[in-house]
Amino acid sequence: MEGGIRVLHVDDDEQFGALTASFLDRFGTFDVWTHQRYEDAVDAIDEASFDCVVCDYDLGEYDGLDVLEAVRDDDPDVPFLLFTAKGSERVASDAIAAGATDYLQKGSGSSSEFELLANRIESAVSEARTRARLQESRQRVRRLHAVARELxxxxxxxxxxxxxxxxxxxxxxxxxxxxxxxxxxxxxxxxxxxxxxxxxxxxxxxxxxxxxxxxxxxxxxxxxxxxxxxxxxxxxxxxxxxxxxxxxxxxxxxxxxxxxxxxxxxxxxxxxxxxxxxxxxxxxxxxxxxxxxLVEQSHDGIYVYQGSSFAFVNDRVSELTGYDVAELHEMDLWELVHEDDRKYVQETARTADEGPIVREARVVRADGEVRHMALSTAKITYDGESAFMGAARDVTDRKRREAELERTNERLEQFANVVSHDLKNPLAVAEGSLRLARETGDAVHFENASDALDRMSTLITDVLALAREGSAVVDPDGVFLSAVASAAWSNVETGDATFTVADDARIHADERRLQRLCENLFRNSVEHSSPCSRTQSGNAVEDDGSENAVSVTVGALPDGDGFYVEDDGPGIPEDDHETVFESGVTTSDDGTGFGLAIVAEIADAHDWSVGATESVDGGARIELWNVESAQNATQ
Structure with a gap:
């Protein structure tokens, strides 16, 4: 058996005690302590630890059950063998009921008797050690699992x-x-x-x-x-x-x-x-x-949310939204989504229970700038609770490129329409007039051909302008409306028309294209306000035109959201307010119908809105809004 066995042997017969120790030493590795008196045995139990206690029943004033009680008070698990000559079923029953491990009756003192005792001791100690080891093992495992939580x-x-x-x-x-x-x-x-x-x-x-x-x-x-x-x-x-x-x-x-x-x-x-x-x-x-x-270095904004609150955001989310991390944790995450997209994003987010989802929406930054984001969402468990993980990627530039491509395609289609339709008529006129001129020599046919070629030149110029001016404005400058409008007025043949700047504004715009926009609006006012078109009650006024020359005014909108160009001419029929910005729409016999279409393209390139209405004097008023103001500047 692994390890020696320390045995306390209690027997009032000193010679029998010595004999027992001698035989046990022969049959195994035992360290036997022998005592005759109950008091000495109790002292030994208090002072030392034993692997097994072997005790006689009859000890004079005390008996083996008294020793058993003392042993159990000290160690409830140490094996206790009652080894006695006083054999009876009652003694054996009392001993086992009191907690004795085994009961063995003394015989004649033969070698086999002590060999049996040695085997019983070894068996009892082996079982006790196994139980103790199992108990220790269970305690170790419990403590190691606690360490796992610490780890x-x-x-x-x-x-x-x-x-x-x-x-x-x-x-x-x-x-x-x-x-x-x-x-x-x-x-x-x-x-x-x-x-x-x-x-x-x-x-x-x-x-x-x-x-x-x-x-x-x-x-x-x-x-x-x-x-x-x-x-x-x-x-x-x-x-x-x-x-x-x-x-x-x-x-x-x-x-x-x-x-x-x-x-x-x-x-x-x-x-x-x-x-x-x-x-x-x-x-x-x-x-x-x-x-x-991966998360911190990701080009995407990575975030985890529970309910309407962020549980985690990486630094990229802060960069995309303009809010610092602390602010993001304190705010309602849905406030970041543009109000027109918010309901859609919330509703689609709920479907992430069924699997990851991807969609696009607008996000409003801390500075008010609106950015387009591709948003992906998946359901996860975060800190032991249900949550959603999302990734946000800025796709504003892509959306701009898509919008620009769409505008380019529209311009190409308009160009094809002009080539296939608008240019055919003047081209046919020019060809027919030249043929008649060759046949008749009449100068009027040459004049007709020249007029047709002039119209073709004007159409081509306007279509090219339409194609060029519609590309998106990427890096606008801060410009003064009065300065750009004045430069534009000087480039237009205005005759006796007058020009006034009611109030100035500083805005973000592409200066060259803003000037082209103003030129087209001024030209539209002058060309559609000839003296014969201006009436008091439907009757044309015939004079030299100076008295009825159109007056054009440029100014800022009252709420500072944009600007306007208006005149006191005949105005635009109310039914045409929605269509005048379409290509080819004109009320002039000499017009190409592209002047206001170019205005609309330039406005769209700036992400501005444009509309037609009536001026205070009954003339035409063109308004442009959603125009970004350039604040804190002096001229």
Whole structure:
């Protein structure tokens, strides 16, 4: 049997006690303490620990059950054998009922009698040791599971190793224990600041000793005698027993002792359990670090929300929204979504229960800027509770390119229409007139051909302008409306028309295209306000035109959201207010119908809105709004 057995033998017959000790020594490894008196036996129980108590029944004033009571008060689990010549069923029954382990009746004092006693003692002690080991094992396992919860809070590898070593010393009762992790071409102890009784020198190569074999095979090794092992290379001659356990694929947990066979299978199992908890913690930290790196360095905004509150946001979310992380955690996340898209985003988010979803929506930044975002959402568990993880990618530039492509396609279609339709008529007129001119020589046909060619030139100029002015404005400047409008007025043949700036404004715009817009509006006012078109009650006024010259006014809208250009001419029929900005629409015999269409294209390129209405004097008034103001500037 592994380990000697310490026996307390209580018998009032001193000679029989000596005989019992002699025979037990013959049949096993026993250390027998013999006492005759109850009082001496009780003192011995108080002072020392025994693996088994063997007691006679009749001890004079006391009996064996009195000794049993004292033993049980001290240790309820130590085996107690009643070994007595006073044999009866009542005595045996009382002894077993009182907690005796076994009952054995004395015989003639033969060798076989004591051999039986030795076997009974060994059997009882073996069972008791097994029970005690199982109980210790259960306690260890419970405590190791508690350590697992502690390891879940570790945030660095060094914290994991330190917690693991503390548990090995406190729970597994390993005296010399250390963790070895591969670094470059050697194994190094971890953590470096661990205050153990012994730390091995960093003298282990990646292919040397038990540590290398354990690390490479991923299998534990329990060695009873390190000095006799062909694999082990103990760094101290005092080391005899050894235990080596892999910590996943990250490190090796080792324990050594100066006693051979110091570690058993329970030690190995418990060390493996501890190592598995440590390996799980190391994997978690590695995954968290990788995840954190991916999330924090992601070009996408990554966030987790529960209800309408953010539980996590990376720095990119702050960059995309203009709010700092603390502000984001305090706000209702739905406030970030444009009010026109909010209901749609909320409704689609609920369908993430069925699987990840992707959609696009507008987000309003802290500074009020509206950006287009591609939003993906998936349901997850976060901190043990149901949550949603989302990713946001800014697609504003892509949306602009798509809108620009759509506008380009529309302009190409308009260009094709002009080429296929609008240019055909003047081209046919020019060709027919030249043919008649050749046949007749009449000068009027040459004039007709010249007029047709002029119209074709005007159409081509306007169509090219329409194509060029519609591209999106990417980097507008801060310009003064009065300065740009004045420059535009000087470029238009205005005759006796007058020009006034009612009030100025500084706006963000492409200066060249804004000037073109003003030129087209001024030209539209002048060309549609000839003297014969201006009436008081439907009758044309015939004079030199100076009295009825049109007056054009430019000014800022009252709410500061844009500007207007208006005149006191005949105005635009109310039914035409919605169509005048379409290509080819004109009320003039000489017009191409592209002047206001170009205005609409330039406005659209700036993301402005444009509309036609009636001026105070009954003329035409063109308003442009959603125009970004350039504040805090002086002319």
């Amino acid at each position: 879940e809070t570790c945030t660095t590898d060094e914290d994991v190793y330190r917690t693991t070593l503390d548990a090995a010393e406190d729970i597994l009762d390993f005296e010399w224990v250390f963790v070895l992790a591969p670094v470059s071409d050697r194994f190094e102890t971890r953590p470096r600041d661990h205050e153990g009784d012994y730390l091995p020198n960093d003298g282990f190569g990646l292919d040397e000793g038990v540590v290398a074999e354990t690390f490479q095979t991923g299998e534990s090794a329990r060695i009873d005698d390190l000095q006799a092992s062909s694999v082990a290379k103990p760094s101290n001659d005092a080391f005899r027993g050894g235990l080596s356990v892999p910590v996943g694929d990250k490190a090796v947990l080792q324990a050594v002792s100066d006693e051979p066979g110091a570690f058993d299978e329970y030690d190995r199992e418990h060390a493996e359990l501890l190592a598995s908890h440590a390996a799980a913690a190391l994997d978690r930290i590695e995954n968290e670090q990788l995840y954190r790196t």
